Amino acid sequence: MARYFVELNYKGTDFHGWQVQPNAVTVQETLEKAFSLILREDVKIIGCGRTDTGVHAQQFFAHYDSENLSIPLEKLCYKLNSLLPKSIAIQRIFEVQNKTHARFDATSRTYKYYISKVKTPFDYEKSYFYPFALDLQKMNEASQLLMKYEDFTSFSKLHTDVKTNICQIRDAHWKENDELLIFTITADRFLRNMVRAIVGTLLEVGKNKCTVRDFQDIILAKDRARAGSSAPPEGLFLHKIAYPFIN
Structure with a gap:
């Protein structure tokens, strides 16, 4: 075997x-x-x-x-x-090697979320069409807070079978590329629905419906009801998996 x-x-x-x-x-x-x-x-x-x-x-x-x-x-x-x-x-x-495990031996995972500012028939299944003005600077300020905390219960799907909601986020930032807004986030692990919940809440920050301080309070609350709605799935990509034995 x-x-x-x-x-x-x-x-x-x-x-x-x-x-x-x-x-x-x-x-x-x-x-x-x-x-x-x-x-x-x-x-x-x-x-x-x-x-x-x-x-x-x-x-x-x-x-x-x-x-x-x-x-x-x-x-x-x-x-x-x-x-x-x-x-x-x-x-x-x-x-x-026989004991190598695809899930447990991964050292980090990177997700990207794509938001399209213009409607296009070719990318509607691969990005979230969102034509509203957003404050990208505030969204990046809020994103930086994610690396200061470990418990992300506020962004986790309720009633899951995980033993802990602790994650080590190593990078989180927004970037504008022509008609796309791209959110990149890297961590050792992610909770169910976590990235989409974070993106949905950061969009509230970008629309000035939620301040950067409010975003921090949401993290600290450890309460999913305090965070925003989850962003749609079509904009989310699992982008990269890192292993110590794969370049």
């Missing part, structure tokens, strides 16, 4: 998130069916994390164990891409 890492990306529009769930099409289920069919064995895929319905992944890692050593990994990658839907692409597959 050998363990393999899979690097892939996917467009989340057609999926109810990453994780297998009853009566819904998910990325994990789609991958497991494809791997099992080609390798002719029952394959369980473990992802580096979860993404919610409609959320995309520019980079995603997963691992699986297999006894089938007869198919070269490059050929396996080609066969999988021929079988998988257009919304999922396998970039590479490589062998790792």
